[in-house]
Amino acid sequence: MKILIITDIEGVNSVLDFPAWCHPAGKYYLQGCHFLTEEVNAVVDGFLEADGQADILVWDGHGEGAVEAGFFHPGASLQKGAPFWPDFGEGFDVLAFVGQHAKAGAVGGHLAHTQTGEAIDFRINGVSLGEFGQLVYAMAERGSSPVFASGDLALTREAEALCPAIYTVAVKEGLNKALPEDIETEKIFANEAAAIHYPRAKVLAELKKKAFDSLVSYKKEPEKFAFKLPEGPFAAEAEYRRCGIRNEKSFGKLPARKIRTDFHLSVIAAIREFYKWEWQFPDGKYSVSMEKE
Numbered sequence: 001m002k003i004l005i006i007t008d009i010e011g012v013n014s015v016l017d018f019p020a021w022c023h024p025a026g027k028y029y030l031q032g033c034h035f036l037t038e039e040v041n042a043v044v045d046g047f048l049e050a051d052g053q054a055d056i057l058v059w060d061g062h063g064e065g066a067v068e069a070g071f072f073h074p075g076a077s078l079q080k081g082a083p084f085w086p087d088f089g090e091g092f093d094v095l096a097f098v099g100q101h102a103k104a105g106a107v108g109g110h111l112a113h114t115q116t117g118e119a120i121d122f123r124i125n126g127v128s129l130g131e132f133g134q135l136v137y138a139m140a141e142r143g144s145s146p147v148f149a150s151g152d153l154a155l156t157r158e159a160e161a162l163c164p165a166i167y168t169v170a171v172k173e174g175l176n177k178a179l180p181e182d183i184e185t186e187k188i189f190a191n192e193a194a195a196i197h198y199p200r201a202k203v204l205a206e207l208k209k210k211a212f213d214s215l216v217s218y219k220k221e222p223e224k225f226a227f228k229l230p231e232g233p234f235a236a237e238a239e240y241r242r243c244g245i246r247n248e249k250s251f252g253k254l255p256a257r258k259i260r261t262d263f264h265l266s267v268i269a270a271i272r273e274f275y276k277w278e279w280q281f282p283d284g285k286y287s288v289s290m291e292k293e
Contacts, residue, residue, distance in 0.1 A: 001219075002055045003047055004092040004144065005040065005076070006135055009062040010101035010111035011151025012036045013171035013203045018111055018189035024064050035200075036099050037068040039150065039171070042204045043098050044073040046211025051219065059088065062099075086138035087268045094218060094225075095136065095144040096211070102154035102174075103130020105181075109154040110174035110195040115275070116247065117188040120181055120239040122274075124267060125230055133162055137267045140227035147225050148214040150207055152195065165224045167214035169206050172197040185244030233263035236274035243279075251279040 012035050015021045021032040040058055047054055056076035060067040065080055072078055082088065102109035104119045114122045114130045121128055124137060132155065136146050148167050149159040156168035175194040183191065218225050237260035243251055259278055264270040 001051055001053070001094065002092045003057070003094040003096060003215075004088055004139070005043060005056065005058045005096045005098055006100070007036060007040060007058060007061050007067060007097075008099045008101060008131070008151075009033070009036050009066045010099070010113075011155055011171070012039055012099040013200055014197050015099075015111075016195075016197075017193040022062070022111070030068075033066045033068045034071065036062075036066050037071045038204060039207055040067060040076075040098050041071075041073040042207040043096065043148065043150070043211040044076045046208040046213075047096075047215050048075050049208075050212045050215035054215070057092075066099075086135050086271050087142065088139060090142045092139065092142070092144040093222075094148075094215065095139050095146045096148040096214075097132060097135075097146075097159075098150050098207075100132050100149055100151040100155050100159075101130075102152060102158050103128065103133065105179060106130070106154040106158065106174075107178045108152075108174045108176065109192060110152040110172055110176075111189055111192050112152075112154060112174070113188065114238075117185045117244055118240045118242070118247065120241060122236070122238040124234055124236055124270065127230070129162075130158060132159055134271055136162060136227055137229060138271060140229050141267055145218065145222065145225040146227055147218045148211055150210075163225075163227060165217075167210045167217070169203070169210050170198070171203045171207075181239075181241075183241075185241045186246075229267065232267070233265055234267045234270040235263045236261045236270045238274070238278075240278075247279070254279065257281075 015032045020026040059079045102112040104114040106112040146163045150169040153170040153173040156170045173196045243254035
């Protein structure tokens with residue numbers, strides 16, 4: 001059995017805010033990386049206890065990298081970089097998430113966003129998706145089934161709404177109300193930093209237990225976890241705030257805008273095309289022919 005675990009850092013227990021904990025220059029970034037790796041190791045322990053022959057690959061999915069290689073579980077492989085993102089290829093039976101955050105605008109989401117603070121909402125064929133949902137859609141196209149996800153409470157609710165059979169672990173609980181759409185990009189994370197972080201020892205134990213339970217359940221009833229994609233073709237669209245100061249240095253003073261693609265034969269193609277061009281069109285409009293795929 002092949003398992004793909006996708007990681008992020010904003011949804012890790014005891015990771016408190018973005019500038020100090022989630023950015024490589026932050027005062028507590030290395031501590032946050034250690035906490036993430038502890039959570040990944042607990043999930044790997046649970047999966048291996050359920051299937052000692054499982055082939056587990058962990059993708060270090062946060063920015064420059066956040067998994068602590070020297071502390072990483074010896075029973076799993078570690079991947080840095082994803083040149084074909086969101087496509088990790090065929091052959092993975094099981095898909096899991098550790099340290100995942102909720103999508104942009106999620107009520108109660110701790111450090112919630114969708115790729116960038118500028119994003120207000122991202123959709124595939126009208127269905128609102130965060131980073132979790134985008135990867136579930138993409139890997140379902142490759143035949144993988146989502147079985148496990150951990151992160152803040154808002155993320156677990158998001159995951160369960162999209163994938164009813166999935167096992168989840170909430171490691172903390174955001175306290176923010178819904179953010180106004182016209183909030184300045186630079187204020188997003190500061191307004192989403194309030195949260196209750198659950199006792200860490202209990203969180204680690206629950207991660208191992210739920211990972212074990214999810215894989216045991218999958219082995220008994222794999223069809224229950226299969227994610228059924230809506231019928232294609234697929235188009236991606238989103239609303240963005242004006243470009244924040246951090247990204248303005250790279251992309252210029254882009255205004256608030258709507259972005260959309262034409263329809264594609266696969267969801268992977270639609271997502272990849274969207275992120276290829278998201279910063280290139282000030283008016284937010286572009287078109288790609290399905291004939292090019």
